[in-house]
Amino acid sequence: MIKSFLIALQFLTRLPVRLTTQHSEKELGYSLLFYPLAGLIIGSILIALGCLLNGTPPLVMAALLLTAWIFLTGGLHLDGLADSADAWIGGMGDRTKTLAIMKDPNCGPAGVAAIVLIILLKFVTLHTLVTSNEWITLLLAPILARTLLPLLFLTTPYVRSNGLGASLAAYQPRRWSILTIVVTFVLIFLFTGIHYLSLTLAAITIFLFLRYLMLQRIDGTTGDTAGALVEITETAMLLTSAITFSKFL
Secondary structure, X not given: OHHHHHHHHHHHOOOOOOOOOOOOHXXXXXXXXXXXXXXXXXXXXXXXXXXXXXXXXHHXXXXXXXXXXXHHHOOHHHHHHHHHHHHHHHOOOOHHHHHHHHHOOOOOHHHHHHHHHHHHHHHHHHHHHHHOOOXXXXXXXXXXXXXXXXXXXXXXXXXXXXXXXXXHHHOOOHHHHHHHHHHHHHHHHHHHHHHHHHHHHHHHHHHHHHHHHHHHHHOOEOHHHHHHHHHHHHHHHHHHHHHHHHOOO
């Protein structure tokens, strides 16, 4: 289990995790169980950074937090978002063409626009949350977004026959995944209460909507669409929180 946890950290973050031995496909599948914990670590680091930057102008703090966020994840999910945006626009409703565009390493105008918009939205919402001293959202967004990944692999066919995502889907421990997802949502509710329920609802709504789009277009999911799910979910949660708390500023 420890190795699966390290695999999750190595894949989802750029923290200095080094595995000395080759991992098995089973260990890779079990790493999905630790995705929420990886999100907790990311969120905790961002909050710790926010504490260190206490007294810094809000705009500067928001910019540094966003930079750290991207650095921590290595832009992994932004890449998936860009590829998905290019594929959805360029694929023009065709499944085969959409999947082919996702494999193209080049980033088209739709992908660039998607990245710019997501970063812009995260920046302005972070500024709002920093100004209102609202830090819980910064913890919940990475956790819930990464909790949705095992849920996505659990409920949605993986459409490619090879690659990392195929191994994750094939060797995912279904019962343990369900338990992990349920426990994560329950713990979040117990620790945050009804006050932050809107963030959970936003995450679930985004999941259902994007999953529907994936099934309609490509009959399932890929690593790129999973990355897009993370970025869009995080942004939706930040927006929901910023809009909610801005009413009290």
